[in-house]
Amino acid sequence: MSFVQALGAGVLRWLAAFGHASLFFKDLLVHGLQAVRRPDLVIHQIHAIGNRSLVIILSSGLAVGFVLALQMYYALVPYGATESLGLIVNLSLVRELGPVVAALLFAGRAGTSLTAEIGLMKAGEQLSAMEMMAVDPRSRVLAPRFLAGVISMPLLAVLFSAVGILGAWAVAVGLIGLDPGNFWSLMQDRVDVWRDVGNGVVKSAVFGVICTGVALYQGHETQATPEGVAYATTRTVVVSSLAVLSMDFVLTALMFSTP
């Protein structure tokens, strides 16, 4: 095949794959919304995805809060602006670190678990068997997991930020000895519920869609072999992380650029 033919074939293949992925996402969205009709399934998945991620999210949030407080303190000392520590930590967490880091952790913990689970179900022909029993695996297996992921992600991001702020407070007031009044009051004055907290929640919802969608897609498309499943889980983490970071840039630019 000549180079041009090969290039053309490659482009067509890529287009087909892109179309396939888009159709899959469309199915996820459509069936995901309908999954509210099976709350028992969704609840079970929220437990598997959300509750089980709590430990890592909370501990990471605390750790990030500690470190952020220390670092920002040292950065602010030369300007004599250490009273703004609370405000800076809050904004960093609520606008950026909360949604993004929680999403990355989610991709690593819950995303890989979803990919492996779906991949193994596919390998064991469980999805095919379900189809033959006239039950659509998209609505029975994929959709509840998707909805659960989209619901859990914002909750986890919020908890990450909240715990981070508390951790920062412990370091700032407890360890360093800053004035607690300033720590909270500047925050309360300058952090806006809708613009900062609200946009952060919107971001994490978008990330939830991305991470859960990618995880389910990789699991669904994996080759039914051990290597296939292993490869798919690593791809979930890589693709989710890249997508989250890129979308973060886009969303930040949209939400936070001064008019």
Next chain:
Amino acid sequence: MMSKKSIEIGVGLFVLLGLAGLLFLSLKAANLASFGQRSGYVVTAPFDNIGGLKVRAPVRSAGVTVGRVTGITLDPQTFRGVVTLEINESVKFPKDSSAKILTAGLLGDQYIGLEPGAEERNLQAGDVIASTQSAVVLENLIGQFLFNKAADGGDKK
């Protein structure tokens, strides 16, 4: 494999925890608490130069926050910057009050400072604050300083 009941309880707790976190962030760590005081009356104030004033900057009188800046536009006729302020219902200012654009601290954000006048009638919704003082623009200050310096030098000769 946990029983169905304990799973449901677990998920319920998780969601509650998340909502509590959201509440904490909104109330304790942001300005939702002061959100309720959004009922206010809207007045405008034209400035020659609004400097670095931003929308949602506070409006303060004697240092106490009494409202927020809700909009900044350019008047196409007078080419002055028109700032829209929303002041708390509970705080009334006389019609001849003045508005200045001040800076919080040396390098801080800019805000509107209101100084009460002496008239008996109060500002109503839709009124215009006539007496305004623009922001201090650093470049103009430096230019002024140099001009004065040059003038002094010229006088001495």
Next chain:
Amino acid sequence: MNDPALIEIDRVSFGYDASRLILSDISLRFPRGKVTAILGGSGCGKTTLLRLIGGIHGATAGRVVFDGEVVNARNRDQLMRLRRRMGMLYQFGALFTDLSVFDNVAFPLREHSGLPEALIRDIVLMKLNAVGLRGAAGLKIAEVSGGMARRVALARAIALDPELIMYDEPFAGLDLISMGVAAQLIRRLNDITGATSLVVSHDVPECMAISDHVVLLANGGRIVAQGTPAELMGSNDPEVRQFVRGEPDGPVKFHFPAPSLAQDFGVRA
């Protein structure tokens, strides 16, 4: 419709990718209420036939007809409707690993029958009893052996009393006892429920023992022979003889196509 054939394969061609056709212009009829065995070597299209009947794939050419209706793999609603009348037993069971034995068998009932839990419980236990596993209802799938798993899968496949039961390699990898059990179950279920059974297998003795009708396929989906077990066992066709007797060399060659010995080893043959 009371066509004596429940399923008709009418000049069907199919390949997973366009360049290689697994089935080529094949026509078959599967009689209602009987056990039909589909025999053949690996890769001759036996499992593919089952998938086409179940609508998992769509034929590239020809029609697949189930009880008078043409199976359209693109029409999800029709597929869902037809599949409720079919039961499929996968080679390794394809049980839902996150559910217990009981929940696996109850799955189709809970999804489709709309019956109350108490009634479902009774039906599940009856189905498990039919396969001899009523006592195992509380076990998790991980605790169940291979042969037992297949029986659970069979109980699940017949949960809704389907008209058509398809078995994909039901005897593969089983010990003699389990094989005997499986063969017996297939035959008895077919007779008691009046269903039609299709058994895809390469296990000649078991299939011959329980089938009413046998179809032997070769590579490319070519029908080598069909008829009663007695007819095939007594056939003089070399291909049929090689298969039913398990002879290592015959019309199906022992050696995979290779260059001559002289070429590979540099010796004179």
